[in-house]
Amino acid sequence: MSLREDGPSVAIVGVTGAVGQEFLSVLSDRDFPYRSLKLLASKRSAGKSLTFEGRDHTVEELTENSFENVDIALFSAGGSISKKFGPIAVEKGSVVVDNSSAFRMDEKIPLVIPEVNPEAMKHIKLKSGKGALIANPNCSTIICLMAATPLHRHAKVIRMVVSTYQAASGAGAAAMEELEQQTREVLEGKEPTCKIFKLQYAFNLFSHNAPILSNGYNEEEMKLLKETRKIWNDMNIKVTATCIRVPVMRAHAESVNLQFENPLDEDTAREILSNAPGLVVIDDRAANHFPTPLAVSNKDDVAVGRIRRDVSQDGNYGLDIFVCGDQIRKGAALNAVQIAEKLF
Amino acid sequence: MSLREDGPSVAIVGVTGAVGQEFLSVLSDRDFPYRSLKLLASKRSAGKSLTFEGRDHTVEELTENSFENVDIALFSAGGSISKKFGPIAVEKGSVVVDNSSAFRMDEKIPLVIPEVNPEAMKHIKLKSGKGALIANPNCSTIICLMAATPLHRHAKVIRMVVSTYQAASGAGAAAMEELEQQTREVLEGKEPTCKIFKLQYAFNLFSHNAPILSNGYNEEEMKLLKETRKIWNDMNIKVTATCIRVPVMRAHAESVNLQFENPLDEDTAREILSNAPGLVVIDDRAANHFPTPLAVSNKDDVAVGRIRRDVSQDGNYGLDIFVCGDQIRKGAALNAVQIAEKLF
Numbered sequence: 288m289s290l291r292e293d294g295p296s297v298a299i300v301g302v303t304g305a306v307g308q309e310f311l312s313v314l315s316d317r318d319f320p321y322r323s324l325k326l327l328a329s330k331r332s333a334g335k336s337l338t339f340e341g342r343d344h345t346v347e348e349l350t351e352n353s354f355e356n357v358d359i360a361l362f363s364a365g366g367s368i369s370k371k372f373g374p375i376a377v378e379k380g381s382v383v384v385d386n387s388s389a390f391r392m393d394e395k396i397p398l399v400i401p402e403v404n405p406e407a408m409k410h411i412k413l414k415s416g417k418g419a420l421i422a423n424p425n426c427s428t429i430i431c432l433m434a435a436t437p438l439h440r441h442a443k444v445i446r447m448v449v450s451t452y453q454a455a456s457g458a459g460a461a462a463m464e465e466l467e468q469q470t471r472e473v474l475e476g477k478e479p480t481c482k483i484f485k486l487q488y489a490f491n492l493f494s495h496n497a498p499i500l501s502n503g504y505n506e507e508e509m510k511l512l513k514e515t516r517k518i519w520n521d522m523n524i525k526v527t528a529t530c531i532r533v534p535v536m537r538a539h540a541e542s543v544n545l546q547f548e549n550p551l552d553e554d555t556a557r558e559i560l561s562n563a564p565g566l567v568v569i570d571d572r573a574a575n576h577f578p579t580p581l582a583v584s585n586k587d588d589v590a591v592g593r594i595r596r597d598v599s600q601d602g603n604y605g606l607d608i609f610v611c612g613d614q615i616r617k618g619a620a621l622n623a624v625q626i627a628e629k630l631f
Numbered sequence: 632m633s634l635r636e637d638g639p640s641v642a643i644v645g646v647t648g649a650v651g652q653e654f655l656s657v658l659s660d661r662d663f664p665y666r667s668l669k670l671l672a673s674k675r676s677a678g679k680s681l682t683f684e685g686r687d688h689t690v691e692e693l694t695e696n697s698f699e700n701v702d703i704a705l706f707s708a709g710g711s712i713s714k715k716f717g718p719i720a721v722e723k724g725s726v727v728v729d730n731s732s733a734f735r736m737d738e739k740i741p742l743v744i745p746e747v748n749p750e751a752m753k754h755i756k757l758k759s760g761k762g763a764l765i766a767n768p769n770c771s772t773i774i775c776l777m778a779a780t781p782l783h784r785h786a787k788v789i790r791m792v793v794s795t796y797q798a799a800s801g802a803g804a805a806a807m808e809e810l811e812q813q814t815r816e817v818l819e820g821k822e823p824t825c826k827i828f829k830l831q832y833a834f835n836l837f838s839h840n841a842p843i844l845s846n847g848y849n850e851e852e853m854k855l856l857k858e859t860r861k862i863w864n865d866m867n868i869k870v871t872a873t874c875i876r877v878p879v880m881r882a883h884a885e886s887v888n889l890q891f892e893n894p895l896d897e898d899t900a901r902e903i904l905s906n907a908p909g910l911v912v913i914d915d916r917a918a919n920h921f922p923t924p925l926a927v928s929n930k931d932d933v934a935v936g937r938i939r940r941d942v943s944q945d946g947n948y949g950l951d952i953f954v955c956g957d958q959i960r961k962g963a964a965l966n967a968v969q970i971a972e973k974l975f
Contacts, residue, residue, distance in 0.1 A: 490878065496919060502940070
């Protein structure tokens with residue numbers, strides 16, 4: 288980050304969590320301009336000292352008075368904290384970029400991937416005296432749409448069938464620790480300790496732990512449908528998703544089957560994806576070299592590969608792709624910081 | 632196994648491999664009747680002693696003379712061994728159940744899942760003096776079709792979109808050891824040793840290592856299309872698949888999206904699946920209890936769950952399901968032994 292008088296004053300809510308920590312890392316990597324930085328967390332973490340870019344910062348307790356003179360507040364402390372403190376920050380004139388699901392489906396609140404729909408937030412201005420909320424989409428949606436949107440713009444997606452391979456990080460730092468601890472235990476022949484997840488995670492996989500709705504989908508799966516419709520501003524888009532947690536640390540993978548209204552051949556698709564911002568094509572068939580979660584971990588770009596004409600659809604109206612993206616970075620912290628950058 | 636004068640004489644080709652060992656385990660569990668047992672492997676393993684059901688057996692070298700008086704030969708020693716020795720065994724009058732891909736797409740050779748298409752092998756008789764070949768389908772196909780076939784019979788599947796989560800075992804015992812060793816290395820902060828796979832497997836996943844064809848699909852994916860068409864005897868079935876290797880030991884999972892010609896509601900589907908042989912429904916939404924690879928490991932039954940109407944298709948013409956099955960057992964050894972049982 289670079290200290291600049293004309294930069295915004297920044298607050299991070301939930302700074303001690305996995306995404307909160309990544310906010311700091313991304314702000315630093317991108318040399319984000321700022322006037323002041325306030326690190327907020329629960330009472331439990333208040334008083335802790337965090338060294339960031341050579342300076343010591345004391346974590347403050349999040350209270351109703353935390354947002355005086357805060358221009359941008361990056362929230363990642365769970366839905367209930369966002370619901371309570373998001374509107375308080377807005378009232379103080381802050382622009383809140385919220386990583387929780389609390390406001391995503393609120394019609395009045397933009398849901399933004401900066402490469403996809405920056406126009407949704409064009410009415411929001413920093414330091415205008417008017418606070419505002421902007422929602423960060425769910426990680427699976429961001430990673431999927433980073434690759435699907437450029438194709439959608441060209442040939443109009445009418446239906447997507449998505450199967451996810453989701454990392455531990457989506458359930459927070461404690462879930463990553465649990466995966467590591469369980470793996471050690473299994474290798475030592477011990478019974479694995481299950482705290483965050485009720486099932487063994489080491490060398491196993493399971494249906495995403497989000498609550499199941501009456502239609503049989505879990506909330507994670509329905510987010511892919513609802514958020515895609517909102518972000519693409521098209522209520523006719525059809526999406527079905529199966530979300531699975533796999534024993535990988537911090538990057539999600541998604542197998543995406545696309546059906547188009549207009550024809551789109553494989554070579555054109557590859558060219559479109561090669562030119563898309565924030566996306567890297569890894570699609571070397573001869574070398575069997577394609578995206579993996581490990582290769583995109585700690586990286587900004589989402590990777591796409593296995594680009595091929597869907598043999599189960601007639602003509603050039605279908606494609607299969609495989610997408611990987613860092614869940615904590617583009618799936619959460621990076622996307623939020625990019626939103627903040629667009630505002631400045 | 633039970634020694635019976637009227638039982639067939641059995642040979643196992645590739646007995647020292649992961650599937651070969653499982654052949655023994657399945658034959659024992661199912662109390663398979665036999666007159667004699669011959670354990671065959673490469674020269675390297677010949678002379679080894681294997682204790683099976685309390686008796687010592689000496690592994691013999693596989694040669695052109697191995698099949699004298701062999702009624703059933705269970706092959707799992709790779710495609711080139713099958714291509715060379717399968718026809719030799721047939722010439723000696725043996726019925727060969729082959730686990731490799733060598734003969735699967737040969738029009739004259741039945742490709743059989745006993746619960747699905749036993750009629751394809753009804754012309755083959757043991758001890759008839761006429762040898763024959765029967766091919767065991769690929770593991771991913773068997774596991775998928777165990778759940779898809781009962782639904783297909785009821786409502787006619789016209790298209791399937793499959794994404795797989797495939798275990799190490801599909802690449803053999805050495806791959807399972809590599810996953811375990813790499814995981815230890817990563818946890819110790821060491822560079823993981825990559826021998827079987829060129830990519831890090833521990834805490835990672837990657838596109839299946841089968842060769843990629845000119846249409847961009849890998850051979851594993853095309854097997855799901857071609858074998859389904861042959862087994863269901865319907866060249867109009869449409870299938871697209873994305874096959875991914877995940878860091879799980881010995882059971883595959885598959886996310887399967889189905890499109891039907893005739894309507895099929897979710898409750899009827901669940902009832903059909905509950906009554907299907909070799910299949911167990913695990914579909915408790917309230918408890919978030921669904922199939923996992925670990926729960927089906929070392930089990931005979933394939934498990935199906937996450938049964939729900941596909942919200943991306945109109946009416947009751949689509950379903951999503953999630954299937955798990957032990958790759959070494961129903962995906963290979965068990966299916967082959969069940970074929971042998973049908974013959975007896």
